[in-house]
Amino acid sequence: MQLSEQELVRREKLAKLRALDINPYPADLFPVNHTSKQVKDKYEDGKKVIIAGRLMRKKIQGKASFGEIQDSEGRIQVYFNRDEICPGDDKSKYNELFKKLLDLGDFIGIEGELFTTQVGEITINIKDFKLLSKALKPLPLPKTDSDGNTYDEFNDPEMRYRQRYADLVVNPHVKEVFVKRTKLFNAMRNFFNDAGYFEVETPILQPIPGGAAARPFITHHNSLDIPLYMRIANELYLKRLIVGGFDGVYEFSKNFRNEGMDRTHNPEFTAMEIYVSYKDYNWMMDFCEQLLEHCAIAVNGTTEATFGEHNINFKAPYARVTMADSIKHFTGFDITGKTEDEIRQTAKDMNIEVDETMGKGKLIDEIFGEKCEGNYIQPTFITDYPKEMSPLCKEHRENPELTERFELMVCGKEIANAYSELNDPIDQRERFEHQLKLAEKGDDEATEFIDHDFLRALEYGMPPTSGMGIGMDRLIMFLTNNQSIQEVLFFPQMRPERKQVEMTEEEKTVFEILKSNSPIDLNNLKSQSGLSNKKWDKTIKGLTSKKVAKVLKNDDGLFVEII
RNA sequence: GACUAGUUAGCUCAGUUGGCAGAGCAUCUCCCUUUUAAGGAGAGGGUCCUGGGUUCGAGCCCCAGACUGGUCACCA
Numbered sequence: 038m039q040l041s042e043q044e045l046v047r048r049e050k051l052a053k054l055r056a057l058d059i060n061p062y063p064a065d066l067f068p069v070n071h072t073s074k075q076v077k078d079k080y081e082d083g084k085k086v087i088i089a090g091r092l093m094r095k096k097i098q099g100k101a102s103f104g105e106i107q108d109s110e111g112r113i114q115v116y117f118n119r120d121e122i123c124p125g126d127d128k129s130k131y132n133e134l135f136k137k138l139l140d141l142g143d144f145i146g147i148e149g150e151l152f153t154t155q156v157g158e159i160t161i162n163i164k165d166f167k168l169l170s171k172a173l174k175p176l177p178l179p180k181t182d183s184d185g186n187t188y189d190e191f192n193d194p195e196m197r198y199r200q201r202y203a204d205l206v207v208n209p210h211v212k213e214v215f216v217k218r219t220k221l222f223n224a225m226r227n228f229f230n231d232a233g234y235f236e237v238e239t240p241i242l243q244p245i246p247g248g249a250a251a252r253p254f255i256t257h258h259n260s261l262d263i264p265l266y267m268r269i270a271n272e273l274y275l276k277r278l279i280v281g282g283f284d285g286v287y288e289f290s291k292n293f294r295n296e297g298m299d300r301t302h303n304p305e306f307t308a309m310e311i312y313v314s315y316k317d318y319n320w321m322m323d324f325c326e327q328l329l330e331h332c333a334i335a336v337n338g339t340t341e342a343t344f345g346e347h348n349i350n351f352k353a354p355y356a357r358v359t360m361a362d363s364i365k366h367f368t369g370f371d372i373t374g375k376t377e378d379e380i381r382q383t384a385k386d387m388n389i390e391v392d393e394t395m396g397k398g399k400l401i402d403e404i405f406g407e408k409c410e411g412n413y414i415q416p417t418f419i420t421d422y423p424k425e426m427s428p429l430c431k432e433h434r435e436n437p438e439l440t441e442r443f444e445l446m447v448c449g450k451e452i453a454n455a456y457s458e459l460n461d462p463i464d465q466r467e468r469f470e471h472q473l474k475l476a477e478k479g480d481d482e483a484t485e486f487i488d489h490d491f492l493r494a495l496e497y498g499m500p501p502t503s504g505m506g507i508g509m510d511r512l513i514m515f516l517t518n519n520q521s522i523q524e525v526l527f528f529p530q531m532r533p534e535r536k537q538v539e540m541t542e543e544e545k546t547v548f549e550i551l552k553s554n555s556p557i558d559l560n561n562l563k564s565q566s567g568l569s570n571k572k573w574d575k576t577i578k579g580l581t582s583k584k585v586a587k588v589l590k591n592d593d594g595l596f597v598e599i600i
Numbered sequence: 601g602a603c604u605a606g607u608u609a610g611c612u613c614a615g616u617u618g619g620c621a622g623a624g625c626a627u628c629u630c631c632c633u634u635u636u637a638a639g640g641a642g643a644g645g646g647u648c649c650u651g652g653g654u655u656c657g658a659g660c661c662c663c664a665g666a667c668u669g670g671u672c673a674c675c676a
Contacts (some may be wrong), residue, residue, distance in 0.1 A: 042645050043610055043627055079617055095637095101633035118633065141626080154634045162634095177611045179628060180637035186639055189612045195668045196611095207611095251676065296675050297601090451676080508676090523671095532667065 042142065047173045049273045052137045056351065059134065061171035067146040074110035077159055079153060087159060089146040089169060091206070097136060103160075106147060111209070111479060115147055121164060128284060134168070141208075142172035146391075177207050179299040198529050214517045214525060217336045221513055224335030225309060228328055234311065237356030239274035241267060241291065245486045248272030248429070251294040254304075267293040272429065272504065273491045275312045276458060279502050286312035289509065300521040301450075304530050307509040316503040317457040318441045322418050324354035325445060325453055329512075336516045344448050345519050347414050355416040355445070360401070363409045365418060372401055396475055397424025411449035418443045425475075428468040430456035449553065451511050455505035462495035 054061045071086040090108035094595045099571035102117040110197050119131040139145065148162040177191035190208075191197065197204040197211070197402070205212050226236065244263065245254035248270030258265050258572045271290040277288045293305050313321070333351035334341045340352040358366075365371050370383050377397040384400050389407050391400060401423045413419070419434055422442040433439035441457035459465050469487045 039647085041610060041627095046627065048674095050660085096635065096639095097632085098635070098639080099632035101635090103635050120633085152634085154636090156634075156636065158634090158636070160634080175610045175626070179611080180625075182637040184637095186637075191611065193611095193668085195607095198668095249676075294676080297673095299675095300670085302675075367659070454676095534667085 043175045047171070047175075049138055050140065050405055050520060051171055051173065054134075054138055054168070057133070057138075059138075059168060061168060061463055063169065064166075065169065067169055068147070072110040073106065073108050073113035076113050076151065076161065080159055082153070084151045085148070086151060087146070087148050088161065089144065092139060092141055092143050092145055094592050095139070097142060100131075101124055102135070106145070106161075114154075114158050115149065115151075116154075116160050117166075118162065121162060122166070125530055129373055133288060135166070139168065140172060140175070141178065142174075142176045143168060144170040144172075149502070176203055179207055187459050191396055194523070195531075197525055199531055199534065202533075211524075214513075214519065215527060216518050218513045218525060220336045221332055221509070221516060224332045225328065225507075226289075229285070229311060229333050232285065232324075234287055234313065235283050237275070237286045239268075239278075239288060241269045241293075244261075245266050245488045245490075247486060247488045247491065249292075252296055254293050254295045269294055270308070270506070271310055273488055273505070275310055275504070276499060277491065277503070278496045279312050279314050279458075280499045283314075285311065285313040298530065301511070301514075302441060303510070303522050306392070306522070308506050309506065309509055310506045312458065312502050314500040314502045314503040314508050317501065318420070318443055318455055318503050321455045321503040321505050322357065322420075323354075325418075325455065326355050326416070329353075329445075330567070332512075334518060336513075342516055344515050345518070345520060347448055349415055349447060349515065351416060355418055356419040357419040357420060357443075358420055360405055360423070361421065364401070364404055365568075367409045367412060369405065370404075372404075396425045398423035398427075398555075402426050410446060410451075413446035414448055417446050419446055425471075427456065428472050429465075431459045431461075432464070449517055450511060451508070452515065453505055453507045455503060458499070458504050460495060460499040460501060460504040463494055466492050 051061055063483060067087075067089050069087055069089045071088050072091065073088065076086055076088065088106060090106040092104055093107045093112060094103070094105035096103045103242075104115045104117060105112045116133065117135055119128055122131045122135070123129070125341075146167045147161060147163050148165045149163040152160055152162050154160050174599060177189070179190045180188045182188070191204065197208070204213075229236070242256070242265040246266035246269045249268040250270070253266040254270050256265050256267065257263070266303075268290065269292055271288055271292070275286050275288060287309065287311050290308060291305055294302075295304065296302065298304065301352050313324075316324075329351045330340055330353045333342060343346060343349075343352050351417050361372050368387065373382060376385075377400065378399060379398045381391055381395070384404055387404065387408065389403050391403060395396040395403070405419075409419075420443040421436070421439045422430070422444075424432060424438055424440050425428075427440040430440035430442045433441050443453075444451045445453035445455075445457050459468070466487075473487065490594050510522050510525055514520070514522065517525065519525055
């Protein structure tokens with residue numbers, strides 16, 4: 038492990054602290070009684086406070102210094118005065134411990150009294166402080182001036198995602214996104230609980246992955262000696278609970294899909310699904326718009342939100358458009374009563390890529406996706422989807438080609454999907470079988486499964502039920518104006534970092550020669566190694582930087598010596 | 601998967617025609633008792649993403665690869 042100069046310096050300081058009998062990682066509780074925010078909100082001149090946090094600014098001015106402590110709520114300025122901290126003759130706590138051995142990023146605990154500086158900043162006059170935890174790695178140090186300009190911002194996405202801990206420490210706006218994320222979950226949970234619905238948990242490891250068309254992750258259970266799939270959706274389990282007699286159940290579910298990754302897809306993501314008995318999709322639309330209005334206010338204090346160039350308003354009610362009307366509106370083509378071939382030809386005429394594996398529903402979905410979807414900026418319910426692409430949804434009460442389904446579109450993206458749930462077990466079995474045929478028709482190797490246990494549950498009888506799923510990650514992207522899902526996940530999936538090798542093969546070879554013959558003439562060693570010029574240069578520089586060898590120059594020439 | 605941009609000090613970034621590796625902040629040393637990204641003086645700090653090639657000489661040119669971002673496609 039190669040350490041930078043600054044890391045080495047901090048390790049030396051660690052040793053010095055121990056030599057002074059100061060434990061850099063003490064175990065004892067520190068009796069914090071204020072946060073930085075409480076200090077500012079409840080300011081009283083001369084008030085005694087005890088706070089703790091990271092030292093994030095250290096400006097030494099001789100016998101007194103200013104610093105800044107960052108805790109979970111923000112930052113507060115602190116004032117280190119030598120004679121306050123060291124009232125006696127021994128000034129070492131200020132001169133040594135504070136000035137020389139404390140670094141930015143260290144956790145310290147502080148006891149002091151509040152005052153306001155001449156420039157009007159609330160500050161803690163430190164009476165005593167204690168090192169609580171030493172930081173061995175320097176944090177990035179973004180700075181902001183009084184005009185709001187930032188300097189040295191820690192902004193490389195790769196590093197921010199890989200080292201989210203550092204990102205959170207130095208970028209308060211990043212932390213704010215995750216605070217809002219949790220507010221969203223709490224608001225939604227409260228809304229459901231107030232409505233009398235019941236939060237449940239269902240299996241993540243499933244013998245049959247159901248409830249969506251997606252490629253699952255497969256794992257293996259050793260004792261049972263069977264494959265298990267990580268869930269792609271929780272729909273079929275929640276409906277089993279409606280069969281079991283709950284009026285309303287919901288779950289925030291981590292789902293896993295073994296598919297591509299991009300700025301809107303992470304292999305694991307969070308969906309919320311809710312099922313309410315004796316309701317239909319019309320009721321669910323009302324419920325959905327009330328819910329989102331409530332959530333937007335809980336998160337941002339307003340129903341309005343900015344997303345990129347768009348201003349969106351989550352205030353209910355939202356426009357409702359059937360899919361057929363939407364396609365008619367944006368293309369002039371009326372899909373009602375048309376055959377599969379007519380629709381395929383129309384799609385081709387619109388220059389939409391289609392192939393023979395696509396059924397009628399898929400073709401309609403392609404046309405909608407290509408020509409309509411992107412136009413819905415304000416929250417809009419698209420209703421009445423073709424039957425073929427909705428195998429878990431009840432047939433439309435007025436048109437057997439359609440289903441009672443809606444999706445909520447915002448900024449051209451789907452954020453909610455809901456049905457009047459199919460509860461006819463015979464129809465459901467036929468739809469599953471039809472899906473199986475579609476999967477066989479397409480060359481996609483993703484196998485479809487028929488969940489016979491789910492059908493058995495339906496055969497016991499499920500009350501009329503409406504269900505809805507909401508993509509939580511996408512919703513929070515809209516509410517925090519982030520274009521990338523990685524920005525709203527603490528730890529987005531990343532390719533593994535490349536491991537640093539201790540010593541390359543070439544370095545080992547040269548080191549072996551050196552071990553039996555040191556010091557040795559540099560050119561002699563080079564020819565013995567048999568390396569190319571460039572490779573030799575890299576190798577010898579590698580060895581010297583690792584401090585296992587050094588190059589000596591004297592009157593007789595250049596020599597390499599083992600250290 | 602395709603296209604495209606990037607990878608240089610702890611952080612943010614320069615780097616000219618191929619000729620000693622640069623700046624600001626951070627770090628280290630010294631001075632400074634109410635400062636506001638920013639006091640003064642001095643010093644140290646580099647696997648220029650990796651591997652190969654061209655060349656007397658490569659951060660720079662050529663080839664291959666890695667990782668990341670963006671756009672598109674695929675996938676919900």
